Amino acid sequence: MTTKHVNRLLLIVALAVAYVGVPLLFGGNAYVLGLIVAALTIAGVAVAWALLGNLGGMVSFGHAAFFGVGSYTSAVLAMKLGVPVFAAMLLGGVGAAVSSIAMLPALRLRGPYFALAILAYAHIFQILATEMTPVTGGAGGLLSIPRFPAVFGVDFGEKTGGYLIILTIIVLSGLAYDAVRRSSWGLALKAMHDTEVATRVVGVPSTHLKAAMLALSAFITGVVGAFNAHFISFLEPDYAFSSGWTVLPIAAAIFGGYRTVWGPVVGALAIYLLDQLLFKPIMPHGHQMVLGVLLCAMILFSPGGLMPALRRRAAKEARHAHA
């Protein structure tokens, strides 16, 4: 079996466990399932963040903006215009992608300057959501946002249904990410990182490609934000645009392996579930500190994150098995 086959097999097993195993195991445990959904919500943003960093070469400190715009767009569309919730969720992604247009001028900036500019943008959107009271409910927020409906006998408004939705969002995002990475776009994006001018003179519209990655990343983040809004059925600007929606996904991506497609998902599950199920009961105050230490340790011992470390380990064992 080649690595490609192994990878495909692993993916199929992971999908089977995720779609069948988890609901069977935790379907009755609303608390644990709620935690898993929260972890996957972070995972979705983490995948989008890593996609932008990996393919677009852009480090963003402002993904909370896309999360917030997506959640508000979807909530407002569903509440005020009666748009069906699933459609509203996708439109939330579109809204976030559109909002990324405002960030296009920042694309000329490199490295830390881009990161800071996008942070400033995130703040602007939060202020907008707070000030546009007639539409967004202002600082008071929006209550009783419509939940997901029942379709074909599955109640997506329940925890298990919500879990299936966010899981599907992540799977589709990961597959889309992988497809772009393998395409000639992915190749050109990779080539652009250090040699943008050389890439442009062979015909690559580098700015367009980066803008497209920003829009795709924003779209995914917006859909995840929208999902969250309908799942918890409540929004306020401080929550929807909270810097936590930027920081936790970054930590998750780095922990799991920001250079891989599925590393951010693994990272989000590991970080969030460890924190909530293990550290928090032991250390009700300051449990996030343990996370910080864990993240530092990961960066020191395996800068590529958990996924590459596991892969190295598996490769080593395979060699031993041969010997």
Next chain:
Amino acid sequence: MLTLEGVQVNFGGVQALKSASFSVGEGESIGLVGPNGAGKTTLFNVISGVVRPTGGRLDFRGASLLRLPEWKRARLGIGRSFQIPRPLGHCTVRENLIVAQRFGAGKKDPKRIDEILDLLNLREKADRDATTELALTEHKALEVGKALATEPSLLLLDEVLAGLETNSKRAFMERLAVVRERYRLAMVIIEHDIPTIAALCPRVLVLNFGQIIADGTPDAVFRDPEVIRSYTGETTL
């Protein structure tokens, strides 16, 4: 096919191009010579869109290029190499050509990529990392290859022969001649070595202090007193 008129480039206080005017006909091969700092590379940068001129006209096949970004010019058929090779980052040799073909020529044609690899003697290095695993000759060949993969009608080569030892240089020159015939290209070649230029190009342009000071056959140009003066120290012209 290409016409420059009064092209001017200032970098702060430095006038890299004062007023450059000339044209290139379809399929023509032109040598571009001039002392260090004369503005040769800057001229290529202007034509390919890397540098915006501060004045002048630049037309390609009857339309102005001035407002077009680099990538649109590449798609129109202008290919260039870089004096200091710039392989595309994190890519193999073949991937360099694939990106150039996919975006510059808008097609997927593995056969033609193999053909380019063969023409430039890069077949064996096709799957090597282009940034770290190539020798100088191969770097220069890849510069030509990237441009060729975009299927240009005008190829601008910036000192692709410089720094090569005699044998590889001769081989490379032969390859360039084959490439020119095969793809019916117009070429402008920057090169310091006069015998090389004379062998490859029936027409030579001399650039000095940002201006074309001579334009003609190699014989006529290299006998021109002003050209000889511009190369002070090089008495063996």
